[in-house]
Amino acid sequence: MTTVAIIGGGTVGGALAGAILRGGHPADQLIVTVRREEHAARLRAELACEVLLDNAEATRRADVVIVATKPQDIGPALEAAGTGRLVVSMAAGVTTAVLEKRLGPESRVVRVMTNTGLMVDQAMSVISPGRHATEADLDLAETLLTSGGRVIRLPEDQQDAVSALSGHGAAYLYFIVEVLTQAGVYAGVAQPIARELLIQTMTGATTLLRESGQHPVELREAIMSRGGATISAFREIERHNVRDALFDAVMAATRRGAELSELA
Numbered sequence: 001m002t003t004v005a006i007i008g009g010g011t012v013g014g015a016l017a018g019a020i021l022r023g024g025h026p027a028d029q030l031i032v033t034v035r036r037e038e039h040a041a042r043l044r045a046e047l048a049c050e051v052l053l054d055n056a057e058a059t060r061r062a063d064v065v066i067v068a069t070k071p072q073d074i075g076p077a078l079e080a081a082g083t084g085r086l087v088v089s090m091a092a093g094v095t096t097a098v099l100e101k102r103l104g105p106e107s108r109v110v111r112v113m114t115n116t117g118l119m120v121d122q123a124m125s126v127i128s129p130g131r132h133a134t135e136a137d138l139d140l141a142e143t144l145l146t147s148g149g150r151v152i153r154l155p156e157d158q159q160d161a162v163s164a165l166s167g168h169g170a171a172y173l174y175f176i177v178e179v180l181t182q183a184g185v186y187a188g189v190a191q192p193i194a195r196e197l198l199i200q201t202m203t204g205a206t207t208l209l210r211e212s213g214q215h216p217v218e219l220r221e222a223i224m225s226r227g228g229a230t231i232s233a234f235r236e237i238e239r240h241n242v243r244d245a246l247f248d249a250v251m252a253a254t255r256r257g258a259e260l261s262e263l264a
């Protein structure tokens, strides 16, 4: 088996550790690191694995180092990762070229964009190899991430757009649920009922989207009756330029992804 060190047991690192353990990875071959003892104690209670404050000790014992700090905190984590072992970076925007430059020539790196679906084993993770990563390195990254959901491989030049779609895509949905719940309450439905109506509707809609293979426009048109309520709703959505807002949001996030590499 492979000993894995996750540097940065925050939202993503902690969720990935949980998913890896649920996937059957032996607990004695997973080490998570954080910066503060209170955080370590909390994580030890949540995860049945070792949680350390000492990155050097964790990486010394590891075959693969997963870096799950914010992009601007990646420096010390990469320093601790040292040379000779596979480094998997979860950091948004940070390119494999930057990682390789920091880690040294011939370093084996895999760049990942995942999402918080890791917490319920429903993540979408996208992996891209650096120049020296082997097929076995990609397989290992894919196996670890598959514990937390689906994994696909894409060329690295798509990673900033991936971040804008699946990396934080759930935030778009949470915002839509937030606004629709509020509107539902205004229209007279109790808050918990409005929430349940929306969650079940989204679950059904995404399941149908996947299982039918149909284009979203076709599925939407099937809902929109002639002279009905849905068309009245969409007249407002188009009038308020929601289409442009979402399109521009994805463009802005993609551009910001490219800027994040400069923070590393």
Ligand SMILES: NC(=O)C1=CN([C@@H]2O[C@H](COP(=O)(O)OP(=O)(O)OC[C@H]3O[C@@H](n4cnc5c(N)ncnc54)[C@H](O)[C@@H]3O)[C@@H](O)[C@H]2O)C=CC1
Residues within 6 Å of the ligand: 007, 008, 009, 010, 011, 012, 013, 033, 034, 035, 036, 055, 068, 069, 070, 071, 073, 076, 077, 090, 091, 092, 093, 113, 114, 115, 116, 167, 168
């Ligand atoms: N939150 C999200 O939905 C997503 C985040 N990401 C990426 O994942 C990475 C982590 O993001 P989050 O988990 O949201 O951040 P976070 O702030 O929740 O977690 C980062 C953790 O790393 C710890 N840390 C920082 N420097 C450290 C060091 N030198 N040694 C040990 N621990 C250290 C921090 O104390 C913190 O607990 C980021 O690079 C982000 O771009 C990617 C996809 C989705």
Ligand SMILES: O=C(O)[C@@H]1CCC=N1
Residues within 6 Å of the ligand: 092, 163, 167, 168
């Ligand atoms: O906001 C961010 O930069 C990260 C990337 C995807 C989700 N969170």
